[in-house]
Amino acid sequence: MIATESLSKRFPRVTALDRLSLDIGPGVTGLVGANGAGKSTMIKILLGLSPATEGRAEVLGLDVSTHGPEIRERVGYMPEHDCLPPDVSATEFVVHMARMSGLPATAARERTADTLRHVGLYEERYRPIGGYSTGMKQRVKLAQALVHDPKLVLLDEPTNGLDPVGRDEMLGLIRRVWTDFGISVLVTSHLLGELERTCDHVVVIDGGKLLRSSSTSDFTRTTTTLAVEVTDSDAHPDGTGALRAALAEAGVTLHEGVEEGLPGAGHILLLEAAGEETYDLVRDTVAGLGLGLVRMEQRRHHIAEVFRPEAAAQHEEVKAR
Ligand SMILES: Nc1ncnc2c1ncn2[C@@H]1O[C@H](COP(=O)(O)OP(=O)(O)OP(=O)(O)O)[C@@H](O)[C@H]1O
Numbered sequence: 001m002i003a004t005e006s007l008s009k010r011f012p013r014v015t016a017l018d019r020l021s022l023d024i025g026p027g028v029t030g031l032v033g034a035n036g037a038g039k040s041t042m043i044k045i046l047l048g049l050s051p052a053t054e055g056r057a058e059v060l061g062l063d064v065s066t067h068g069p070e071i072r073e074r075v076g077y078m079p080e081h082d083c084l085p086p087d088v089s090a091t092e093f094v095v096h097m098a099r100m101s102g103l104p105a106t107a108a109r110e111r112t113a114d115t116l117r118h119v120g121l122y123e124e125r126y127r128p129i130g131g132y133s134t135g136m137k138q139r140v141k142l143a144q145a146l147v148h149d150p151k152l153v154l155l156d157e158p159t160n161g162l163d164p165v166g167r168d169e170m171l172g173l174i175r176r177v178w179t180d181f182g183i184s185v186l187v188t189s190h191l192l193g194e195l196e197r198t199c200d201h202v203v204v205i206d207g208g209k210l211l212r213s214s215s216t217s218d219f220t221r222t223t224t225t226l227a228v229e230v231t232d233s234d235a236h237p238d239g240t241g242a243l244r245a246a247l248a249e250a251g252v253t254l255h256e257g258v259e260e261g262l263p264g265a266g267h268i269l270l271l272e273a274a275g276e277e278t279y280d281l282v283r284d285t286v287a288g289l290g291l292g293l294v295r296m297e298q299r300r301h302h303i304a305e306v307f308r309p310e311a312a313a314q315h316e317e318v319k320a321r
Pocket residue numbers: 011012014015016033034035036037038039040041042157
């Protein structure tokens with residue numbers, strides 16, 4: 001779907017992309033990076049809107065430096081910032097965008113109705129966009145990117161400004177763009193956590209450099225920490241210590257030390273989850289020792305930890321002391 005080779009973009013004061021080589025296949029791919037990492041720059045180059053300083057990129061097999069218009073015909077784009085006219089309705093706007101992409105009038109109206117239904121805009125679609133909530137505006141932006149039935153959509157920070165419920169709904173919609181319509185997705189975010197659930201593949205960039213590109217399952221396997229808290233019992237007055245010893249014996253990788261729980265609560269044991277089996281093993285070990293399981297939850301790593309693993313290691317060390 002997308003291939004780049006040593007792609008660089010230098011502005012007078014910053015290198016926004018630094019020799020980035022990527023190969024992105026069909027499905028949902030996340031492009032993760034902190035603000036300023038180079039995500040929007042990458043999208044503009046892929047659409048043929050901004051020339052690269054060095055290297056090359058292909059989208060759907062087309063060279064971005066020579067085939068920008070063809071790429072933009074076949075690819076949908078949802079920009080990061082608000083760009084919607086306030087005084088027209090969603091229907092009018094999306095029909096207009098469909099016509100701009102070359103669809104005949106009837107097809108444009110039909111596709112608009114289907115697409116707005118897909119993104120969950122119903123009666124509101126006839127009201128002026130100016131009165132919409134942020135979530136509704138994001139849905140209109142998504143609809144206009146999908147209306148001409150592209151092979152691929154590039155979504156720039158589609159969850160920006162949404163509350164947790166709106167964010168989950170948007171992520172569900174994005175997932176269905178691929179599963180229901182077979183349209184591949186490249187979605188950017190500065191939150192790794194939200195992409196873990198939505199994407200098949202995740203690419204992490206920092207300061208324009210590629211930090212990592214791997215399937216989500218590989219990613220989560222190595223960045224997943226389980227936090228486990230147990231009660232003590234008469235037989236095991238130090239329940240956490242007893243569990244630590246038993247899990248170590250069973251071959252589980254445990255973090256050094258323990259994390260303090262809330263005031264009045266116990267200690268929290270941190271361990272690496274190798275997969276579903278670890279959850280079962282912890283549950284069975286806790287039951288076998290006769291302890292009560294207070295919590296077992298997956299720790300979400302912060303994006304900064306993935307960007308700078310050595311900083312994360314230090315952080316873990318400090319916490320463990
Ligand atoms: N036209 C421009 N001229 C000069 N510098 C630019 C230009 N566009 C982007 N940059 C710089 O390039 C770097 C990457 O910017 P980019 O917008 O691609 O980041 P981003 O990952 O999309 O972040 P954000 O989500 O904050 O937009 C930043 O340091 C930015 O200031």
